[in-house]
Amino acid sequence: MDIVIIDGLSFALPLFIMAIGGIYCEKSGVTMLAVEGLQGFGALSVHFVAVAIAGNFAGDSPAPFYIAMVMAAVGGSLFALIHAMLCLKFKANQVISGVVVNILAMALTAYLTKLFNRVVFGATSDKFVLTVSSRITIPGISTFRYWERYLPICILLNW
Amino acid sequence: MDTMVGNLKMDIPLGIILALLTVVAVWFLLEKTKLGYELKAVGYSRSAAKYAGIKVGRSMVLSMTISGALAGLAGVTYYLGYVGSIQPKVLISTGFDAIAVSLLGNNNPFGIVFSTMLITLISKGSTYMKSAAGVDAEIASVITGMILLFHACNAYIKWKMERDRREKTNKTKEDK
Numbered sequence: 001m002d003i004v005i006i007d008g009l010s011f012a013l014p015l016f017i018m019a020i021g022g023i024y025c026e027k028s029g030v031t032m033l034a035v036e037g038l039q040g041f042g043a044l045s046v047h048f049v050a051v052a053i054a055g056n057f058a059g060d061s062p063a064p065f066y067i068a069m070v071m072a073a074v075g076g077s078l079f080a081l082i083h084a085m086l087c088l089k090f091k092a093n094q095v096i097s098g099v100v101v102n103i104l105a106m107a108l109t110a111y112l113t114k115l116f117n118r119v120v121f122g123a124t125s126d127k128f129v130l131t132v133s134s135r136i137t138i139p140g141i142s143t144f145r146y147w148e149r150y151l152p153i154c155i156l157l158n159w
Numbered sequence: 160m161d162t163m164v165g166n167l168k169m170d171i172p173l174g175i176i177l178a179l180l181t182v183v184a185v186w187f188l189l190e191k192t193k194l195g196y197e198l199k200a201v202g203y204s205r206s207a208a209k210y211a212g213i214k215v216g217r218s219m220v221l222s223m224t225i226s227g228a229l230a231g232l233a234g235v236t237y238y239l240g241y242v243g244s245i246q247p248k249v250l251i252s253t254g255f256d257a258i259a260v261s262l263l264g265n266n267n268p269f270g271i272v273f274s275t276m277l278i279t280l281i282s283k284g285s286t287y288m289k290s291a292a293g294v295d296a297e298i299a300s301v302i303t304g305m306i307l308l309f310h311a312c313n314a315y316i317k318w319k320m321e322r323d324r325r326e327k328t329n330k331t332k333e334d335k
Contacts, residue, residue: 082308090312096262100311103259104304111297 014039033098034083037105038076044109045075051120079105174236179272181229186268188225198222230254259307278303 018035025032049071054064079101086097164171189195197218200208209215233253238245260278264270285299 086308086311090315091318092311092314095258096311099255099259099262100304100307102255103300104308107297107300107304111295111301114295114297 030087031094031098032083033095034080034101034105037102037109038079040109041079041105042072042076044112046072047113048075048116051116172236172240174240177232177236181232182268182272185229189268194218194221233257263307263310277306 018039021038022032022035046068050064050068053067057063082104083097083101086092086101087094187195189199197208197213198221200211200213201215201218201222205215208218237251237253256278260274261271263278264272264274281299281303285296288294288299289296
């Protein structure tokens, strides 16, 4: 049960964060179909930045991880500017623009990954491999008894 | 199935007959029947169609039914005519591309024939392009995305061309 909840949380979080982005768009009257593509582009910029700056820090330093995380948000928002430009400046339909930005983001992600691998690593691979960030124990929650741990989640879900 | 087209021997899938028939049928439905007129009216303005006495809910359900029927037909031509077998949970991702292709065809049944050919030629030709010219196969989908991106601004370009033309005619009038 512990494993299910913990793994479920770690897999649910990307969905959760994307859903928050979707809420922002829908509340402000923007139809955003390109969330998936933006997610891919954000992940791509994480890899770019992590690979570029990881050599400047100590081996077990968490700093590149946090910097890369910030740059992911920057990369995703820069790509979302294309959607904004198409909708506002070029008066495109938001649904059309969303689909198009999604297709372009996925294609660019695949292409840039391959290009980057070839230029930087000299390997013809279409995959980036980074190590998984380490799990951290939040003090306080971990000392709770079994049912107390799930109480905040239950409250959140009901709310 | 070695059909001669010009000097080339090629396999022509039977689905193409079905596709062309569908194009004509959809064009007929949209342009020549009362039902198609109602569907388009609801598409332009829901409230105006409602005040004109069109049953909005009925025509929305009908349009979804028609689109579902056509998607089912596409599945038949793909899985019975092209692959020959179906694996549950593994489906082709043409559904999302289909929206983009129909927009590239300017939402016109006959335009879709050409836009489908264009997009498919680019995406299927990417493997040949890779072996013949040494270009990455992924660049094909980037090109597709670029085409669609610039097509999305067609309303703006049309408006700008119209404005330029008007300014030019105004200037010639002033000169006279």
